[in-house]
Amino acid sequence: xxxxxxxxxxxxxxxxxxxxxxxxxxxxxxxxxxxxxxxxxxxxxxxxxxxxxxxxxxxxxxxxxxxxxxxxxxxxxxxxxxxxxxxxxxxxxxxxxxxxxxxx
Numbered sequence: 853x854x855x856x857x858x859x860x861x862x863x864x865x866x867x868x869x870x871x872x873x874x875x876x877x878x879x880x881x882x883x884x885x886x887x888x889x890x891x892x893x894x895x896x897x898x899x900x901x902x903x904x905x906x907x908x909x910x911x912x913x914x915x916x917x918x919x920x921x922x923x924x925x926x927x928x929x930x931x932x933x934x935x936x937x938x939x940x941x942x943x944x945x946x947x948x949x950x951x952x953x954x955x956x
Contacts, residue, residue, distance in 0.1 A: 864899075866891045 864887045880899045887899040
């Protein structure tokens with residue numbers, strides 16, 4: 853059996869939500885407590901405060917920006933490696949050419 857760290861989030865059926873949407877929204881807004889919206893016994897959505905929704909959006913957005921930055925950093929690293937290999941190969945070709953020309 854797994855131990856639950858957080859208390860369970862209260863559930864509300866979609867039928868109850870339809871009947872008393874305003875009251876449910878006020879309760880979430882005033883109490884700050886989330887609700888899981890259930891349809892036919894399955895979770896379909898969650899109700900959270902605007903502050904929490906914005907915080908979650910910001911967190912997701914920052915994560916996406918960081919992932920994009922990390923991918924660009926990897927591509928830059930690969931480009932620098934490719935350039936270093938190209939420069940090394942060119943230097944070796946140049947040295948071989950100069951040895952051939954000067955060695956005669």
